[in-house]
Amino acid sequence: MTSEIAERLDKSGLHWTAGAPLKNYCHWQIGGPADYLVEPCSADEIAMARAIARETGLPSLVIGHGSNMLFDDQGYRGMIIKIGSRFSAARFDGENVYAEAGLWTPSLARACAARGLTGLEHAVGIPGNFGGLLFMNGGSMRQNIGDTVMFVDILDENGQMRRMAGDECDFSYRHSIFQGKNWIVLGAQLKLAQDDPEKIRRAMLSVLEERRSKFPLEYPNCGSVFSNDEQLYAQYGPPGMVIDKAGLKGTRVGAAEVSRRHANFIINCGGATSSDVFELIRIVRKEILERTGFVLKCEVRYASPDGRCDRLDLFL
Ligand SMILES: Cc1cc2nc3c(=O)[nH]c(=O)nc-3n(C[C@H](O)[C@H](O)[C@H](O)COP(=O)(O)OP(=O)(O)OC[C@H]3O[C@@H](n4cnc5c(N)ncnc54)[C@H](O)[C@@H]3O)c2cc1C
Known part of the structure; x- marks a missing residue:
């Protein structure tokens, strides 16, 4: 220091x-x-x-x-x-909501539901903040946050604040323009639609119930480690199924383990190190490459000690 x-x-x-x-x-x-x-x-x-x-x-x-x-x-x-709870206000205006980047995504989804606004049911169980959701273009059930974005406010590499229209953000599956830039997402406005609050609440409960039954939430994890690939999906299925079929559930390096519950999750069984996770990811990718010819890409990102941050597989 x-x-x-x-x-x-x-x-x-x-x-x-x-x-x-x-x-x-x-x-x-x-x-x-x-x-x-x-x-x-x-x-x-x-x-x-x-x-x-x-x-x-x-x-x-x-x-x-x-x-x-x-x-x-x-x-x-x-x-x-x-960027967290200190920078996490939300402002509602009819069917539009503006949220700051630090807002906890499930809280935003619930606040929208309480006002009878539909469109964020898919995000109610995503355990991150709104800025991270925009950066990743996260979502579930074949929906992504980018689908509802009107504009995003960012701080660019020169310290200038700028407003980007939704269609300038290059949103696609788990991708946004922000991933290739040294920008900071400050907040965004979403366009939602009015619906029955009770119907929205029930939809959210069902999303949460399904996630609870599928994901190994009792251990520290980072959600899906590998991202979906259309061609892999068409030939073999989603990464979790492919890893499961390869018999890799329960494979362990140190205290990092391929979850026995959902094979696209790596859990920390207690005291796992970053090298444990790296080695386990290497083993899984090698096995899947040999079996299918597909190279798995990571959804998870890695921050190296020297200051770089990108998709984890780019550091292997
Ligand atoms: C149990 C579990 C389930 C999950 N399920 C899903 C799911 O269903 N769908 C899904 O899409 N994801 C899922 N995830 C992954 C993760 O929750 C999402 O990607 C989430 O949106 C990331 O938000 P975050 O605030 O935690 O971002 P972080 O992990 O803190 O950061 C992720 C990336 O975003 C960048 N970033 C974060 N905030 C900003 C900002 N304000 N400006 C610029 N860059 C920023 C970081 O530099 C980093 O590169 C899951 C994770 C877990 C642990």
């Missing part, structure tokens, strides 16, 4: 900590210390944190709830900007 950066952070009035254990900031509960972790409470504070990192030559990475992230046991030599 350099005193110049610490001094600037202190002077800025930002809420920050040194050496925060990243295992407390991700669902896998894996990861060493971050040199700096900042938790901003406004767009201006987010811009300020980014500016300090940029001007001091420090790598920086924005995270939401860490439900799609693997951190390294060595931690992160830079600044983690955590």
